[in-house]
Amino acid sequence: MDGGDVVVVTTTVRTATTDEQPKVLCLDYRTPVTTAASRARRIGAGCWRKRKAKARAAAAPVALPGLSGRGGPGQTGPDLLDDDQDGEDDLR
Numbered sequence: 001m002d003g004g005d006v007v008v009v010t011t012t013v014r015t016a017t018t019d020e021q022p023k024v025l026c027l028d029y030r031t032p033v034t035t036a037a038s039r040a041r042r043i044g045a046g047c048w049r050k051r052k053a054k055a056r057a058a059a060a061p062v063a064l065p066g067l068s069g070r071g072g073p074g075q076t077g078p079d080l081l082d083d084d085q086d087g088e089d090d091l092r
Contacts, residue, residue, distance in 0.1 A: 024033050026044040033044045041048060 024039045026033050027042050028047040
């Protein structure tokens with residue numbers, strides 16, 4: 001190159017659009033998912049909300065054995081919540 005030649009370098013930056021990305025279908029309903037999080041999970045946003053609600057309902061607190069009711073099976077001794085029989089305090 002002589003001192004007078006000009007070299008022009010151009011670069012093309014391509015951003016992936018949803019048209020260029022491979023189609024990802026929801027595992028539940030086989031409908032296309034569009035958001036990045038849904039594509040990563042392979043589950044659509046609506047299906048994900050339904051799954052989370054179902055999981056929360058399944059993980060709801062359950063009664064422990066012997067603590068399901070007052071005086072239930074597995075409970076030994078007096079109930080601490082019973083009212084005083086004679087109406088007097090035992091703390092004197």
